[in-house]
Amino acid sequence: MYQTAAWYLSIILMTLITVIFITVVLKTNRRREYESIQKKWYRFRTIYFIALLVVFGTATYFTLQDLPFERPVYGQAENPVVVDVEAIQFGWNMSQTEFKVGEPIEFDITSTDVNHGFGIYDKDMNLLAQTQAMPEYTNTVYYTFTEPGTYQILCMEYCGLSHHLMIGEIVVTN
Ligand SMILES: [Cu+2]
Structure with a gap:
């Protein structure tokens, strides 16, 4: 507005x-x-x-006068599965990549080198959730998958020559 x-x-x-x-x-x-x-x-x-x-x-x-603006936390649920995500040039280190439908997930995302962008995409390349992956800092994003399938993690911030190779995979089953 x-x-x-x-x-x-x-x-x-x-x-x-x-x-x-x-x-x-x-x-x-x-x-x-x-x-x-x-x-x-x-x-x-x-x-x-x-x-x-x-x-x-x-x-x-x-x-x-509304400052500081409220920061709503989307998709936060009780007792989520906590996943540690580490972005590196050029790939993703994830503590877990297989999940169940309806299981609330907390992604704790950081980077070992430069800034990256963590984006979860479905098979039609719709962006479902995203946050920045920053060195010496942890960003948290909550997401609950509602459909089984294979999802991709893509880097959303140009981070070097092989930026386009930063593709991770998440498999969600019923
Ligand atoms: Cu990157």
């Missing part, structure tokens, strides 16, 4: 700036009128400055 609002606000401001720019360019060749325009703009500038302060002050108040 904030993004949509920011997008429309940007469009309006950019249009406004373009219009002002074109107006100024068109008026610059009329020297005689310059002095009066200068006077008018001086007053306008003060009003504009105060208006900007009010507008941005209000916008800042309403957009930042």
Whole structure:
């Protein structure tokens, strides 16, 4: 919602700036009128400055008052199967790769070298869950498979020449 609002606000401001720019360019060749325009703009500038302060002050108040934003944890369930995942150039070390349908899983993901992206894909290449794999840090993602099948773990962040070879496999059975 904030993004949509920011997008429309940007469009309006950019249009406004373009219009002002074109107006100024068109008026610059009329020297005689310059002095009066200068006077008018001086007053306008003060009003504009105060208006900007009010507008941005209000916008800042309403957009930042929710900080810090809540971080919902998706798919968290009680007593999940805990899986340690280690991303390395170029592959995945996983403590477990076979699961049951309906079994809540907690993936604890880290990296031994550079930043990678941990993404779980189904057979149609739909992204089901993802997080970053970062060195010296553990990111947790919860997921419960609802259908049996073979799933792929792909690296979602370019991490070197063989980035595309970082393919892991998860097998889910009933
Ligand atoms: Cu990678």
